[in-house]
Amino acid sequence: MWRQLVISTDPVIRWSLSRLIPGLYRSVCMTSHTYLWDLVNDRPMHSEFQQLRSLWKSLVQFRLIYPDIFDRVPPPVLAAVCKYLGCSIVHFPALIPRSQLVDLKKLAEGVTQESRESLDALLRDPVLSMPFYVASTLFNLSIDFHKEQVFVLQGAQCGYPIQRATPPSTRRGLCSQLVNLVLHSAYIFAALTTICSRRPQWIDMASKLEIRPLLQQYTQSSDRSIRSRAQTLDSICLVRRDGLEWACNGVALRVGPTQADGSCEIEASFDHYRWPYPPCRQHVEGCQYLFLVDRLHSDLAVLWVPLSDMFKDPLCEHRPITIPRGPWATTAMHVGRYRTGNHDKGRLVLLSADLRPLSPVAGGLGQPKKLHVLAIRKEKVPYNPGAPDPEVYWMTEEHLVHAVTLRTSSNKFDPIRLYRTCNCDRGKKLWRSMSR
Numbered sequence: 001m002w003r004q005l006v007i008s009t010d011p012v013i014r015w016s017l018s019r020l021i022p023g024l025y026r027s028v029c030m031t032s033h034t035y036l037w038d039l040v041n042d043r044p045m046h047s048e049f050q051q052l053r054s055l056w057k058s059l060v061q062f063r064l065i066y067p068d069i070f071d072r073v074p075p076p077v078l079a080a081v082c083k084y085l086g087c088s089i090v091h092f093p094a095l096i097p098r099s100q101l102v103d104l105k106k107l108a109e110g111v112t113q114e115s116r117e118s119l120d121a122l123l124r125d126p127v128l129s130m131p132f133y134v135a136s137t138l139f140n141l142s143i144d145f146h147k148e149q150v151f152v153l154q155g156a157q158c159g160y161p162i163q164r165a166t167p168p169s170t171r172r173g174l175c176s177q178l179v180n181l182v183l184h185s186a187y188i189f190a191a192l193t194t195i196c197s198r199r200p201q202w203i204d205m206a207s208k209l210e211i212r213p214l215l216q217q218y219t220q221s222s223d224r225s226i227r228s229r230a231q232t233l234d235s236i237c238l239v240r241r242d243g244l245e246w247a248c249n250g251v252a253l254r255v256g257p258t259q260a261d262g263s264c265e266i267e268a269s270f271d272h273y274r275w276p277y278p279p280c281r282q283h284v285e286g287c288q289y290l291f292l293v294d295r296l297h298s299d300l301a302v303l304w305v306p307l308s309d310m311f312k313d314p315l316c317e318h319r320p321i322t323i324p325r326g327p328w329a330t331t332a333m334h335v336g337r338y339r340t341g342n343h344d345k346g347r348l349v350l351l352s353a354d355l356r357p358l359s360p361v362a363g364g365l366g367q368p369k370k371l372h373v374l375a376i377r378k379e380k381v382p383y384n385p386g387a388p389d390p391e392v393y394w395m396t397e398e399h400l401v402h403a404v405t406l407r408t409s410s411n412k413f414d415p416i417r418l419y420r421t422c423n424c425d426r427g428k429k430l431w432r433s434m435s436r
Contacts, residue, residue, distance in 0.1 A: 002062065006072045014074075022080035028055065029084040056085055056130065060107050063127045070127065082126040083198070089130060090200050093139060094146035101134050108135040123190045133195060137181060138188050142195075145174055145202040151304050151339060151372070162249055162270075164339065164372065165305040166206065168313050175210040182233055183218055189229050196236050208237035209315045209379060246418055249302060251292040251335065251348070251374065253394070254284065255328050266328035268335050268348040290324065292403060293418065294392040301390035304337055304372040307355060318375040320355065321403040324394055333358070335374040348374075376404060 001024075005017040059081070063070060070078055088096055108131040111122065122128045133139055148166040166174070181188045196203070211233065218230035256265035294302055305318045323333040332353040350358040355373055376390050393400040400409050 002069070002073070005077070006069055018074055018077050022077055022084070025055065025081045026084045029087055057103055057107060059085070059127055060111065060131060063125075064111065078126055082130070086130050086198070089134060089139075090195060090198050091202075092146065092150075093143045093202065094150050104131045105135040107131040119187060120190055123187075123194050129191075129194055133191050136188060136191050137185075138178075138191050138195075141174065141177055141181065142200065142202050145178075145207070148174070149202060149204065151337070162251070162374070163201070163204070163303055165303045165309065165313070165316070165318065165375075165377065167306060167309050168315070171206060171210055175207055176214060178207075179211060179214045179218075179233070183226050183229050186225070189232075193232065193236070203236075205377070205379070206313070206316050212237050246293055246295055246413055248291045248293050248395075248418060253290040253323065255288040255290070255326070257286055258327055264326070264328040266323070266350070268323075268350055270337070270348055288396065290394040290396055290401075292321070292392065293395050293413070294390065301376050301378070302392055303375060303377055304339070305375045305377075306339075307336075307371045307373055310355070310373055310375070316377050316379060318373075318377055319389065319404050320351075321374045321376060321392065322406060323350075324401045324406060337372050337374070339370045339372055 001017055001021055005014060005021065008014055008017070111128050111131060119132075123132060145166075148170055149163045151162065151164045182192050183189075215230045215234045215237075218226055219234060221227040221230065250270050252269055252271045254267045254269070256267075258264050292302070302321070303318075310318055310320070320334040323329050323335065334351040334353075334355060336349040336351045336355070336357060338349065349371075351373065352358055357371065376392055378390060389402070389404050392403040394403055395401075395411060395413065398411055400411050400413075401407070
């Protein structure tokens with residue numbers, strides 16, 4: 001198809017192939033990144049990543065054998081293909097087994113031997129830059145960043161992943177390593193600027209706040225190259241990810257029917273973990289549902305925060321998300337989860353006002369150090385004075401309840417758009433019923 005796209009002069013054929021080729025790559029790459037982890041055996045699914053690795057290998061070899069071939073490919077087509085191929089590598093590095101990246105690293109060695117282009121030109125090449133990035137120290141460091149942020153390997157691939165807040169001491173060490181690497185290596189600096197154009201999720205808001213003070217001594221350096229790199233990295237850390245659109249982030253509350261004594265049962269679950277849904281997470285008629293919604297990728301305002309770091313982060317303020325009051329909760333209640341490496345079938349833990357577990361979950365008992373609290377994050381006053389709480393709501397069919405202040409307003413969202421990409425069993429049923 002690549003050959004037909006290049007040699008054809010028929011505008012209809014070129015138009016068709018320009019849409020078909022990116023679509024095929026997107027289909028394969030999204031499947032590969034979604035099913036990188038075997039939930040049953042708790043191990044990587046090597047065969048799935050093999051597809052992704054083979055696609056990279058064939059594309060790079062094609063580029064080396066026919067160096068001018070992609071000059072005749074419409075730039076948006078090539079950019080889209082490379083974006084899909086690099087999605088897992090850029091955004092989910094910890095989910096890819098290192099042993100499966102050997103071929104990409106070998107490709108980087110082969111490119112160095114066969115290509116006459118400069119290293120800077122290779123890093124700007126949309127096809128050749130990714131093997132070089134994988135072979136770099138920067139990629140290994142991105143794995144370390146992402147391993148701290150991903151909550152469970154399985155839950156990170158489906159729908160909208162809620163990341164973990166990296167403990168402050170660990171974050172400080174990783175950011176120091178990143179600054180040292182970038183400032184003292186032209187290669188690493190070029191690789192970072194290339195990758196940051198795609199806004200990798202492992203460089204989150206807290207990391208940016210940590211990095212900027214570390215750069216201050218270098219922005220006035222007498223060494224021109226170090227000063228320039230420090231100023232560029234500082235500008236990268238100023239860039240914020242604006243929310244793309246409102247979305248269900250997978251956290252749901254199910255409120256059972258009112259009992260004779262006026263009480264109600266309440267369950268919390270993470271519904272984007274994966275299908276098929278166990279019975280405890282399927283939509284049940286007669287129950288009330290509340291879904292947690294926020295702006296997709298809005299600098300990761302919603303996170304799982306280690307209980308031990310909840311109120312100790314020097315850069316960020318964490319405020320626990322509160323369950324709305326009602327017959328099911330007459331006092332403040334919050335949502336928790338244990339980081340044990342298991343998905344626990346999407347079940348979450350209800351916490352009391354003082355953040356103590358109210359309901360056990362397999363693997364959680366006796367492991368208080370692994371308990372995390374669902375919270376919102378915002379910069380502390382010295383960094384962003386007067387900043388309001390992020391917009392995060394519990395949503396019912398009629399109302400929105402702010403997840404921290406519990407302020408209530410009418411539901412302003414278009415359910416068809418909100419649930420369009422939602423993986424919740426309940427959300428999909430509501431989406432179908434509302435879109436009729």
